[in-house]
Amino acid sequence: MDIYNFGKELIVEAGRFIETRMTQNFQIDSKSNPNDLVTDVDKETEQFLYARILERFPEHRIIGEEGHGENISDTDGVIWIVDPIDGTLNFVHQGENFAISIGVFIDGEPYCGLIYDCMKRDLYHAKYKSGAFLNESALHQAENVPLNQSLVAVNPKRILREATRDPFFEIMAKSRSVRSYGSAALEFAMLAKGQISALMFFKLHPWDYTGGSIITGELGYKTTDIYGKDLPLLSSTSVISGNPEIHSEIIGHFTEDKSLHEFHDAFHDL
C-alpha cells in the first residue's frame, strides 16, 4: 500500500480511537495560555499516529502539534505533519466539530492531504495533482466569487489587536457575512465543499494548514500568507486561502500596511 492509501486508512482508524477514547474520562490541561487547551486524547492520538507511521515507514519523520518533531530543521525525505485534534476547544466543549489533519511532504513538495471530521465520519483527501475528494465523491473546482458575495471564515478573537484590526475589519465589512467554526482544518474542508469562499488567520501552525492547503489546492484554491507568499512547513505564519479572485482581493488589503508587516514578521519570528 502506498503512503496515500495507508494515510487514509490510518486517519480513519485514529478517528475511531478518538471516538472510543472520548467516552472515557480524560484530563484537560492548558499550554501557552489558559485558553490553549490540550487533553490526554490529543496526546494519545498523536502517539497512536506516530507509532503506526513509524512501524510502517521507519525512515519517515513526523511533526505533530503535541510535540513530535520539534528538532526537525530541514524538509528532506518524507515528513508527516499531523494535528491529532484540530479544534480542541470544540472537542472539549462540543464533543464534535473537530478534525484530524495530516499533510505529507516529500523533499518539501506536497504529496497528500487528509482531513477527517471524526464525528461526521467524513474524510477529505487529495493526492497532489490527482484531484480532491470527500469520501468517494470528487469535490468541485473553485468558483471565482468576489468578497461581497462570499462567506468568509475568521477567528474574531485573534484579530482584535490594534496592529491587526483595520485590514481584517475592512475585509469582514466588505464580505457578505463572517463565520467562525473554531477549527481551521474544518474551515478548509468547508472551503473545499464551497460552503465558504475564503478563510483568513493571523497565525496558524503548519499542522493547522498543510492538510487543508493541499486538499483545496487540488481544487484551484490559493493559500498563502498575507503577503501572498507560499507557506512554510516548519514555522507558523498568517494564512489566507480562497478562490483566486477573492484571494487576490483579500491580499490587496494587506499589501499596503507596512506597520502590520513589521508586526507580522516580529510576531512570527521571521
Next chain:
Amino acid sequence: MDIYNFGKELIVEAGRFIETRMTQNFQIDSKSNPNDLVTDVDKETEQFLYARILERFPEHRIIGEEGHGENISDTDGVIWIVDPIDGTLNFVHQGENFAISIGVFIDGEPYCGLIYDCMKRDLYHAKYKSGAFLNESALHQAENVPLNQSLVAVNPKRILREATRDPFFEIMAKSRSVRSYGSAALEFAMLAKGQISALMFFKLHPWDYTGGSIITGELGYKTTDIYGKDLPLLSSTSVISGNPEIHSEIIGHFTEDKSLHEFHDAFHDL
C-alpha cells in the same frame, strides 16, 4: 391535539417541505441590503406554515419574517412568531446549518418554543414550565460557567461600528473563544445543548429569538437585551443570552456605556 403537539408535527412537516423544495430551482432576491437575502423557499415555507396554522386555528395570529403580521400591534390571544428559514445565507451558500424557528405566545406570555434543524432533522422543543427537549431526550439545565471558560457566539460583522465595538470586543477578548454560525436559532440550540455558553447580538427580530429564548429559558438560561430587560414580541432589539453567571457578566460590560445606549435606542426605534 394541543397547540404544542400540533406545532411539533407542523415544524417537521415544514422541514420536509424545505428539503424537497431546495432540490429544485429557486430564486434568490435581496431585501434591506445586498446581503439580506430571501429565496422563494423562505416565502413558500412561511406561506405553508401560515396556511396550516390558520386552517387548524382560524383565530390565531401569525408574525413571520417574510411579511406576515406586519399590522399586529398588540399581543392579545394566540400569536405564532415564525422564521421559515433562520440562516438564509447558510441555506443559500451551504445547503445546511439553517433552521425553522417558532415561538408561540398566549396573551403575551410564552407558551412553547420550537427550533428545527432541517438537514440534521433535529427538533428542539419546550412547553413553558415543562422542560426542554432535543427530539425525545431531555436537555440539561444550564451550568454557571464564567466568560473566561466559555465559547461565545457573536456575528462579528454586525458589531464593527464605532458605537458598538468596544464593549463587544472586551467581552470577546475575555471569552475563551468566539464562534459564529450564521443562525441565531441554531446558536440558541447550541446554547441549549451546552456547546456554547452565551450568545450576543446587537440586533435581532422576534422571529430570530422567541423560539430559542423559550427553549433555553426552560433550562435556566437568561435572555434579555443589553440593558437586562425582557425582550419585546413586536419589535427588534439587542439580545444577550447565557447561563445566569455569564449573562450578568456580559450585561455588566454594557451598563456603563451611555453613548452606546443612545445609539441602541435610536437604532431600534425605542
